Amino acid sequence: MNNECVIGIDIGGTNIRIGRTDENDQLVDFERVSSKETFKDGNISESLTEVLKNYLDKYCKNVQVKQIAIGIPATLSSDRKQILQVPNIKGMDGLFLGKELEENLGIPVVLEKDVNMLYYWDKYDKKLSDEGVGIGVYIGTGVGNAIFINGKPLAGKDGVAGELGHIPMIGGTSQCGCGNLGCSECYASGWKLVELKEEYYPDVDMNDLFVKKSNDTVLKNFVDNIACVACAEINILNPDSIIFGGGVINMKGFPKDYLEERLYVHARKPYPAESLEIQYSEDKVDNGVKGAIIFAKTLLEK
Incomplete structure (x- = not known):
């Protein structure tokens, strides 16, 4: 049995969607939590860390998480390390969210624009070259x-x-x-x-x-x-x-x-x-998470 996985996350103005891969590289343990509730106090890194720790405790106790990839509804720096500006979530502007989550969780974390995560999935789903x-x-x-x-x-x-x-x-x-x-x-x-x-x-x-x-x-x-x-x-x-x-x-x-x-x-x-x-593209609730997982896996293949 494969005891490794990657986690994909799609952050939106309403919900945070999370899922991971199973031993067959399929999406499992998909969950949604409220963005507004999670980020209501403005402590973005700490609040998201808590959400992820709960998810890891629930689904990944006996699994090594190799990579976490997060789709952000924002403009990001060219190296994808800093969030530049987020229209719909207060407190994210200027954050080095990936670095902070890595330090809190001890797991590699990467960021990408949420729309690019959607395209990663669509590219795979449509079998595009x-x-x-x-x-x-x-x-x-x-x-x-x-x-x-x-x-x-x-x-x-x-x-x-x-x-x-x-x-x-x-x-x-x-x-x-x-x-x-x-x-x-x-x-x-x-x-x-x-x-x-x-x-x-x-x-x-x-x-x-x-x-x-x-x-x-x-x-x-x-x-x-x-x-x-x-x-x-x-x-x-x-x-x-x-x-x-x-x-x-x-x-x-x-x-x-x-x-x-x-x-x-x-x-x-x-x-x-x-x-x-x-x-x-079919507008399905888990497309962004599946795209984030594909992105995470491409990084591990390098």
């Missing part, structure tokens, strides 16, 4: 973006490459949560969809929005905005593979055919328009 350029566009509350080159995420000089949601839109005046005006996230995100629902469809349940209203001009324009934003990246990178995912894309009745139609409209002709290969 590591060769060339792959992108993931995840429309959730905001616009998540993963750019992978030859199987590795693009970090950039400061670590913040792939901020697709913060491309400035010409003529845009809406206030973005990042502080700038007119970011693409103001027009093609989940929080924008909530605004549209409240303004135009107050009597329609959010879950039924696309089922009942996908042919309305307001929602067609919203889907076109997503295509326009994605094509900014597609036209620059000419990617080998393109994955769309996130809560909005996976809403019941979301018009994927119309999205692809508009992607073709906005893509440069003849290429990359004629060679677009679009795939869709």
